[in-house]
Amino acid sequence: MIDVEDLIALVHNYNPRANADLIRRAYAYGFLMHDGQLRKSGEPYFTHPVAVAAILTEQHLDDATIVTALLHDTIEDTKSTYTEVARQFGQEVAELVDGVTKLTNLQLSSAESKQAENFRKLFMAMSRDLRVILVKLADRLHNMRTIRSMAPEKQAQKARETMEIYAPLAGRMGMQWMREELEDLSFKVLNPEARNSIIRRFITLQREAGDVVHKITADIHTELEKARIEADVYGRAKKPYSIWRKMQEKNLAFSRLSDIYGFRIITADVADCYRILGAIHQRWRAVPGRFKDYISQPKSNGYRSIHTTVSGRDGKRVEVQIRTRQMHEVAEAGVAAHWSYREGVRAQNPFAVDLAKWIASVTDRLDAEDNTDFLENVKLEMFTDQVFCFSPKGDVIQLPRGATPLDYAYAIHTRIGNSCVSAKIDGIRVPLWTRLKNGQSVEIITAEGQRPQASWIDIVTTGRAKAAIRRSLREEDRGRFVKLGQELARVAFDHVGRKVTDKALRTAAKMLGVSDENDLLARLGSAEITARRVVETLYPELAMSKAEEVDAKRPIVGLTADQNFRRADCCQPVPGERIVGITYPKRGVIVHAIDCAALEEFEEQPGRWVDLHWHAGRHAAVHTISLEITISNDTGVLGRVCTLIGEQRANISDLQFTERKPDFYRLIIDVDLRDVEHLHMVMTALEAESDVAQVSRYRDVTRKP
Numbered sequence: 279m280i281d282v283e284d285l286i287a288l289v290h291n292y293n294p295r296a297n298a299d300l301i302r303r304a305y306a307y308g309f310l311m312h313d314g315q316l317r318k319s320g321e322p323y324f325t326h327p328v329a330v331a332a333i334l335t336e337q338h339l340d341d342a343t344i345v346t347a348l349l350h351d352t353i354e355d356t357k358s359t360y361t362e363v364a365r366q367f368g369q370e371v372a373e374l375v376d377g378v379t380k381l382t383n384l385q386l387s388s389a390e391s392k393q394a395e396n397f398r399k400l401f402m403a404m405s406r407d408l409r410v411i412l413v414k415l416a417d418r419l420h421n422m423r424t425i426r427s428m429a430p431e432k433q434a435q436k437a438r439e440t441m442e443i444y445a446p447l448a449g450r451m452g453m454q455w456m457r458e459e460l461e462d463l464s465f466k467v468l469n470p471e472a473r474n475s476i477i478r479r480f481i482t483l484q485r486e487a488g489d490v491v492h493k494i495t496a497d498i499h500t501e502l503e504k505a506r507i508e509a510d511v512y513g514r515a516k517k518p519y520s521i522w523r524k525m526q527e528k529n530l531a532f533s534r535l536s537d538i539y540g541f542r543i544i545t546a547d548v549a550d551c552y553r554i555l556g557a558i559h560q561r562w563r564a565v566p567g568r569f570k571d572y573i574s575q576p577k578s579n580g581y582r583s584i585h586t587t588v589s590g591r592d593g594k595r596v597e598v599q600i601r602t603r604q605m606h607e608v609a610e611a612g613v614a615a616h617w618s619y620r621e622g623v624r625a626q627n628p629f630a631v632d633l634a635k636w637i638a639s640v641t642d643r644l645d646a647e648d649n650t651d652f653l654e655n656v657k658l659e660m661f662t663d664q665v666f667c668f669s670p671k672g673d674v675i676q677l678p679r680g681a682t683p684l685d686y687a688y689a690i691h692t693r694i695g696n697s698c699v700s701a702k703i704d705g706i707r708v709p710l711w712t713r714l715k716n717g718q719s720v721e722i723i724t725a726e727g728q729r730p731q732a733s734w735i736d737i738v739t740t741g742r743a744k745a746a747i748r749r750s751l752r753e754e755d756r757g758r759f760v761k762l763g764q765e766l767a768r769v770a771f772d773h774v775g776r777k778v779t780d781k782a783l784r785t786a787a788k789m790l791g792v793s794d795e796n797d798l799l800a801r802l803g804s805a806e807i808t809a810r811r812v813v814e815t816l817y818p819e820l821a822m823s824k825a826e827e828v829d830a831k832r833p834i835v836g837l838t839a840d841q842n843f844r845r846a847d848c849c850q851p852v853p854g855e856r857i858v859g860i861t862y863p864k865r866g867v868i869v870h871a872i873d874c875a876a877l878e879e880f881e882e883q884p885g886r887w888v889d890l891h892w893h894a895g896r897h898a899a900v901h902t903i904s905l906e907i908t909i910s911n912d913t914g915v916l917g918r919v920c921t922l923i924g925e926q927r928a929n930i931s932d933l934q935f936t937e938r939k940p941d942f943y944r945l946i947i948d949v950d951l952r953d954v955e956h957l958h959m960v961m962t963a964l965e966a967e968s969d970v971a972q973v974s975r976y977r978d979v980t981r982k983p
């Protein structure tokens with residue numbers, strides 16, 4: 279184990295002004311807290327936090343980060359607490375340690391590849407400070423370096439996580455060396471055979487061709503000397519994993535793989551970079567399509583360098599990267615360069631990562647608004663517009679901020695959303711309008727027969743959920759309209775002595791340019807098309823005779839010329855409904871609907887019954903019926919109701935309130951109508967009005983005929 283003075287010396291190398299006392303206290307505290315704990319390897323546990331701190335010194339990180347590394351497992355694994363860490367080491371360190379603890383507690387194990395990107399974003403979202411991720415990456419790097427003492431199954435799981443989440447994360451942070459090492463350590467666990475075979479090929483190659491790296495380095499040096507440019511040249515064989523990946527991607531055997539060596543030329547200034555490029559291209563042929571100038575066009579993570587590939591010695595392809603020393607530092611440290619120290623001060627590197635640009639590149643957020651303050655504090659507020667939650671299986675679901683369990687349910691599947699009855703967050707039942715927070719696990723409880731409620735529209739924030747709810751509500755309406763349409767069609771067809779058949783409806787649908795019979799019925803029910811029009815379309819010859827106006831004075835067939843008649847007040851029959859007459863000696867005939875309850879008392883007097891039916895044709899709007907409606911007590915509602923009735927060309931002949939409550943009114947409106955179809959049109963129009971809670975035909979048997 280590195281002792282505390284050695285660790286301090288490592289820090290002092292790059293930051294002579296580092297707070298040695300603070301590091302000493304953190305070291306002593308961590309040592310004390312982890313006392314008695316052992317790693318799987320049998321070593322004292324505290325060797326791990328110290329090794330993590332040492333990795334971070336290689337990145338020249340600030341005191342707070344080094345101290346956080348020493349303490350990073352104390353809140354999680356020892357009796358230490360946030361408050362205690364804050365008291366002894368300050369708020370900044372406590373928050374950093376807490377951030378690392380939160381990441382450690384995430385259950386990543388069930389992550390599938392397609393989820394990895396979400397996990398990486400979740401990491402960012404949960405780490406309000408990038409240094410939390412730097413510590414976590416160093417932590418993972420050390421754990422991967424020492425993974426051999428773990429059980430094989432655990433090794434595989436950690437290696438997969440590392441390959442899918444941590445290594446790409448290191449890449450996005452701009453730390454290529456760490457990415458490569460994490461990948462290679464994982465590769466060693468996940469596919470040792472492949473890795474070994476690549477290493478064996480390297481050994482064979484070296485035996486055949488000698489030390490290629492050494493030879494090419496010498497070749498390059500010769501060219502640089504000729505051109506009188508000062509520069510360092512570093513060559514290396516590529517890591518087994520990146521070679522293996524190339525073999526997979528290009529489906530090539532190792533022997534056919536061309537660029538397995540990479541060279542770096544590091545020089546003093548930008549002008550030299552281009553002079554070196556010229557010298558290299560003059561000596562060796564450039565491979566077309568492989569030249570990239572990231573100096574004039576830096577990558578979003580701040581990376582600058584010139585890349586080219588040339589056909590070198592024996593036609594072997596060689597990749598060459600050319601950059602200045604400062605660019606090289608950024609390429610190695612990535613985002614970490616922002617905190618790195620040199621000679622006791624924050625390193626001022628003109629090529630250091632532009633955090634605003636970097637964050638924009640990670641978040642895909644294009645607007646780089648004025649967030650100078652935010653950059654000062656290095657708070658990762660970049661995901662404020664998003665929230666990441668877990669499914670019970672451990673999948674990460676990405677939602678916009680403000681999303682509720684209902685949005686989550688619809689994000690999983692429309693069916694889950696539609697049948698959602700309640701939700702649990704972290705195992706606790708919550709109302710559906712609860713706003714979700716990062717890292718929460720969400721469980722949706724569904725029930726068969728549950729339908730989306732109109733009120734859900736206001737609860738959800740995602741367009742997907744809103745669209746699904748609207749669609750479902752519309753379909754429900756449609757179901758009601760189809761039923762109503764069936765009833766209207768039956769009445770209208772009866773009227774002309776025909777039967778409603780699927781075939782007839784299908785034909786009518788086609789003739790009216792409607793997609794099918796169900797659509798036709800729905801349109802009938804919603805009064806978009808009248809039943810009369812359907813009948814006229816199918817039976818134009820009947821329509822001819824019907825087209826005439828029925829005499830308003832004699833609308834009923836079956837009465838003698840001298841018989842007076844009156845519609846019964848109890849059932850208020852209208853044309854289109856089946857009717858029957860009861861004769862009275864003086865008053866003539868009272869016309870009832872066939873199902874009127876008042877007819878019961880005449881059952882013993884068959885002599886008084888007269889068979890009647892309405893005249894075919896267009897009736898005048900003179901048949902009064904009563905509607906009972908309930909409306910909300912808001913300004914203008916009653917006026918709107920009257921307008922709606924008027925728009926249907928029906929006349930209101932009376933109106934009386936039966937109930938006045940603070941929030942609603944109930945009233946009976948008498949309306950003069952043509953026939954049953956007209957009645958349905960009026961009722962449909964009223965039902966569609968959102969302030970009408972209920973509308974029904976009012977039939978009062980106690981009203982004497």
Ligand code: MN
Pocket residue numbers: 326350351417
């Ligand atoms: Mn750890």
